[in-house]
Structures are given as structure tokens and as C-alpha cells.
Amino acid sequence: MQRICFTLQVRPERMEEYKRRHSAVWPEMQQALRETGWHNYSLFLRPDGLLIGYLETEDFEHARSEMARRDVNQRWQREMLPFFVQTNGATPDRAMSPLEEVFHLDEQHQDVTLNPASGASL
Amino acid sequence: MQRICFTLQVRPERMEEYKRRHSAVWPEMQQALRETGWHNYSLFLRPDGLLIGYLETEDFEHARSEMARRDVNQRWQREMLPFFVQTNGATPDRAMSPLEEVFHLDEQHQDVTLNPASGASL
Numbered sequence: 001m002q003r004i005c006f007t008l009q010v011r012p013e014r015m016e017e018y019k020r021r022h023s024a025v026w027p028e029m030q031q032a033l034r035e036t037g038w039h040n041y042s043l044f045l046r047p048d049g050l051l052i053g054y055l056e057t058e059d060f061e062h063a064r065s066e067m068a069r070r071d072v073n074q075r076w077q078r079e080m081l082p083f084f085v086q087t088n089g090a091t092p093d094r095a096m097s098p099l100e101e102v103f104h105l106d107e108q109h110q111d112v113t114l115n116p117a118s119g120a121s122l
Numbered sequence: 123m124q125r126i127c128f129t130l131q132v133r134p135e136r137m138e139e140y141k142r143r144h145s146a147v148w149p150e151m152q153q154a155l156r157e158t159g160w161h162n163y164s165l166f167l168r169p170d171g172l173l174i175g176y177l178e179t180e181d182f183e184h185a186r187s188e189m190a191r192r193d194v195n196q197r198w199q200r201e202m203l204p205f206f207v208q209t210n211g212a213t214p215d216r217a218m219s220p221l222e223e224v225f226h227l228d229e230q231h232q233d234v235t236l237n238p239a240s241g242a243s244l
């Protein structure tokens with residue numbers, strides 16, 4: 001499973017409308033995301049317009065290319081395009097560039113206090 | 123459950139060392155994070171030094187204040203401080219300001235095609 005984080009830049013003067021639109025993402029768009037493997041997908045917006053996306057998926061390139069083929073996504077991305085600071089003419093979904101994950105907290109408890117040398121004894 | 127996203131700014135000239143340090147976060151530090159309710163916690167780094175944190179927790183203010191009381195966190199944050207662009211003298215953990223979540227994909231399948239008026243009939 002991949003954890004994906006990307007950034008985009010929303011035009012500051014369009015932020016309020018961007019938020020309104022994302023409080024009512026078309027149900028068909030949400031369904032297409034689910035069907036193409038976008039899990040636990042959130043968007044966060046910083047007051048200066050920095051948009052941060054986070055999702056979990058089996059294979060981001062596959063999830064992205066499957067979404068790109070959906071009609072509903074093409075319609076959605078065309079409507080979203082003017083909200084973003086220029087992305088070299090690419091629709092926002094094509095401008096998503098995954099960032100490097102430099103840390104992840106492993107959920108599994110690792111006992112480090114009772115037997116600190118256990119790693120060496122295996 | 124809260125989904126929390128925050129940003130910090132790593133000094134570009136310290137990025138490589140920052141990454142190295144985060145590939146070997148002290149086990150005691152990781153254990154303290156788990157014990158204080160930091161779940162699914164990741165850090166992502168953009169090439170310009172933008173650092174993005176994502177985590178899930180029951181109550182971020184509680185998770186943050188419980189961590190702040192741990193000795194291991196105080197030692198870790200003091201060591202991390204010089205990696206960051208100036209945060210008004212605050213240690214990085216105190217400079218974490220949660221961003222607004224503007225969208226989350228609900229995992230539950232909502233049937234929008236077969237019975238679009240179901241909401242009104244309830």
C-alpha cells in the first residue's frame with residue numbers, strides 16, 4: 001500500500017469558491033475515486049492557497065490513470081482548472097507529483113526498553 | 123477521529139541530514155508517539171524544503187500536549203530545531219498548525235445512481 005502526498009496551488013482569490021465546490025463534490029466523482037482505488041483521500045488548504053492531498057492506494061500510477069479515463073473526471077478536472085495557479089496547461093490531476101515520504105510511524109509496537117539488544121541476537 | 127495535516131519549512135541546506143535523521147528516529151521517540159495517540163503518522167518532504175505532516179488521532183491538542191510532556195520529545199525537538207526555518211523560537215512541535223480539511227472521500231459507498239431521490243423519501 002502506498003501513502004501519497006502531493007501539493008497544488010489554488011489561486012488565493014478563488015479559495016472560498018474552491019472550498020464550496022469541495023464541500024459538494026459530485027457523488028459520481030466520489031464513486032469513481034472509490035472504484036479506482038483512492039482510499040482515505042483528503043484535501044487540506046493552507047490560508048495562502050497551498051493545497052495538500054493525501055491518499056492511500058495500492059498503486060498510484062494505476063489509480064491516476066484509471067481516473068484519467070473516466071468521463072466524470074475529465075469534466076471535473078476541466079471545471080477545477082481555473083482554480084489553480086498555472087500548471088503548464090495540465091489539468092490538476094496530471095500536475096499531482098508525489099512527494100518523498102521521509103518518515104512513517106510503524107503502528108506495530110516495537111519493544112525497545114526491555115530487551116534493547118534483541119535485534120543483534122536474532 | 124481527526125485527520126491532521128500541518129506544514130513546516132526545512133532549511134534547504136539541511137534537507138539531506140534531516141532525511142537521514144528521520145530514517146532512524148529514536149525508538150523511544152516512536153514509542154512515545156504511539157502511546158500519546160499519533161496514528162498513521164507520515165512526514166513528506168518537497169524538494170524546496172516544504173515538510174508536510176499527516177496523522178490521525180482522537181484529539182490533536184491532547185496528543186500534542188501529552189507529547190510535549192515527554193522528556194524524549196523535548197530532547198528530540200531541541201535537536202530538530204536547527205533544521206527548520208525560523209519558527210519564532212518555538213520548537214517544531216509547537217509550530218505545527220493544523221490546516222483546514224476541505225475534502226474527505228467517505229469510504230462508504232453511497233448509491234447515487236439507482237435511487238437519487240432516496241434522501242427526500244426518508
